[in-house]
Amino acid sequence: MNTWRNASLTVTAVALLALTTACGQEKGTVSPNGQAVGNAAPAQQPAEGGYGSGSGYGSDAAAGEAPKGAGQLAVWDSKKLGKVLTDSEGFTLYRFDKDTAEPPASNCEGDCAKAWPAVPAQNAKAAAGADASLIGEVTRTDGTKQLTVAGWPMYRYAEDTGPGDANGQGVGGTWFAAAPDGKKAAVNADGPVGGPEAGLAGLSVRKDPELGDIVVDRRGMTVYRFKKDSAWPMKSACTGDCLEKWPVVGPVPKNDVEGVTTKGYATFDRPDGIQQQSLDCWPLYTFSGDAEPGDTNGQGVGGTWYAVSPDAKLVGAPK
Numbered sequence: 114m115n116t117w118r119n120a121s122l123t124v125t126a127v128a129l130l131a132l133t134t135a136c137g138q139e140k141g142t143v144s145p146n147g148q149a150v151g152n153a154a155p156a157q158q159p160a161e162g163g164y165g166s167g168s169g170y171g172s173d174a175a176a177g178e179a180p181k182g183a184g185q186l187a188v189w190d191s192k193k194l195g196k197v198l199t200d201s202e203g204f205t206l207y208r209f210d211k212d213t214a215e216p217p218a219s220n221c222e223g224d225c226a227k228a229w230p231a232v233p234a235q236n237a238k239a240a241a242g243a244d245a246s247l248i249g250e251v252t253r254t255d256g257t258k259q260l261t262v263a264g265w266p267m268y269r270y271a272e273d274t275g276p277g278d279a280n281g282q283g284v285g286g287t288w289f290a291a292a293p294d295g296k297k298a299a300v301n302a303d304g305p306v307g308g309p310e311a312g313l314a315g316l317s318v319r320k321d322p323e324l325g326d327i328v329v330d331r332r333g334m335t336v337y338r339f340k341k342d343s344a345w346p347m348k349s350a351c352t353g354d355c356l357e358k359w360p361v362v363g364p365v366p367k368n369d370v371e372g373v374t375t376k377g378y379a380t381f382d383r384p385d386g387i388q389q390q391s392l393d394c395w396p397l398y399t400f401s402g403d404a405e406p407g408d409t410n411g412q413g414v415g416g417t418w419y420a421v422s423p424d425a426k427l428v429g430a431p432k
Contacts, residue, residue, distance in 0.1 A: 183237035183260045183267070186248075191290075193332075194279060194298040198240065198262065198291045203276025206232060206260075206267045208297070210287040211386070214264030217251040221268065229268040229281070229288070234258040243293040263295025283399075286360040286387050315365035316390075318372040318423050324409060327420040327428055328373055328392070330362060330399060333406025337398045338427055340417040344394040347381050351398065359411070359418070361389040362397035374424050393425035 184201025191197050198206045207229065211220045221229050234250035237260050249261040260267040270281030270288070281288050282298075290298040316336070319329045328336040337359065341350040351359050364380040377394035390397050400411030400418070411418050412429065419427040 182233045182235040185238045186240040186243070186293075188240045188243070188293050189277065191279065191298070194282065194290050196292055197279065197298045198243075198267075198293050199276065200232060200269070204269050204273055205279045205281065206262075206291045207270055207281050207288050208262075208265040208291045208295070209268065210289070212266050214261075214295070217249065217261045217264045217266060219251060219253055219259060219266040221266075222254060228271045230271065231257070231259040232267040232269060234260040240293055247295055261295075262291060262293075265291065265295045267291060283360055285356050286363065314371040315369035316362075316373045316392075317370070319407075321407075321409060321420070324412065324420050324428050326423055327409075328397075328423060329406070330365075334399045334403055335409050335411065336362060336421050337400055337411050337418050338395050338421050338425075339398065340419070340427070340430070342396050344377070344391075347379070347391060347394050347396070349383055349389065349396045351396075352385065356385075356387075358401050359398040360401065361387055362399060363390060364388050365390050372423055376425070392421065395421075395425055397421065 182201075183206075186201070186206075187199050187203065189197045189199050189203070189205065200206060209219070209221055209229070212218060213220075219231065221231070231253060235258065237248055237250075239245035239248050247263045249264065250258045251261050251266055253259050268288075270278075270284075272278075272280045279290050282290050292298040313329065313331050313333055315331050316328055318326050319333065319335075321327050321335075330336055339349070339351050339359070342348060343350070349361075361383070367375055367378055370378070374392060376392075378392060379394065380388050380390050381396075383389055398418075400408075400414075402408075402410040409420060412420050416431075419430045422428050
């Protein structure tokens with residue numbers, strides 16, 4: 114028994130030492146308040162499939178408007194997101210990662226509900242060809258009935274101004290367009306997301322004409338690091354409003370990486386409950402100001418945000 118216990122402790126110690134070694138190559142500094150987000154404004158507003166802008170809670174003009182009932186649901190075939198569920202007026206419907214489907218429950222109240230109006234359940238009918246048994250409702254804290262699909266509460270986004278808009282996609286790393294079966298539309302897309310960059314691995318390398326080799330995500334969007342983060346201990350200094358500008362890169366399977374180091378390749382649970390991918394133990398992000406593959410509008414923002422090289426270094430940062 115003692116022999117087995119000693120061997121187990123040895124294996125554990127070796128694993129911890131390996132992780133410590135992998136994550137200790139560079140030293141990071143953590144912002145005392147964790148709120149620095151840079152001063153440069155996004156060069157463009159996000160297009161379809163972008164991450165939203167500003168506070169991430171929608172425009173004041175749309176805040177407070179009472180949403181109409183869902184009515185006859187339909188399906189919008191987005192080039193970037195695949196099949197997207199819409200209400201009777203053609204507006205994209207969204208789901209929130211902080212909600213639950215079993216049992217159905219909404220965790221979007223107050224200011225959140227002004228930016229993401231709950232879709233009323235009345236008169237809701239399944240989209241043509243969709244499973245009608247997935248349509249349901251949940252009672253919100255104010256007593257109103259909200260539409261659910263496969264248990265997930267449905268919302269509209271205040272910054273979507275017309276049919277075909279999907280400006281809420283990826284906001285805060287927690288809001289996603291809904292597919293007809295209630296799953297995340299981007300996950301369900303028949304083909305890879307990212308237009309001309311389609312066919313990419315979860316993380317891969319793109320040769321930028323100015324920055325050289327940089328890491329991009331599956332959609333071809335530039336991946337960034339924040340100088341105020343820490344690699345060991347692994348910690349993100351980007352919280353709150355910062356995440357609206359700099360959404361986290363979610364977990365990517367290690368076998369879905371091409372040309373990028375897998376040293377210190379790990380995901381970690383943030384205090385806000387979001388899982389974030391890291392390279393060489395450095396947390397990874399995208400930028401809300403990058404509207405399409407090839408954009409690098411986040412490069413050098415605030416002197417703290419930089420694109421990432423294939424070996425997880427900061428690209429173009431002053432030494």
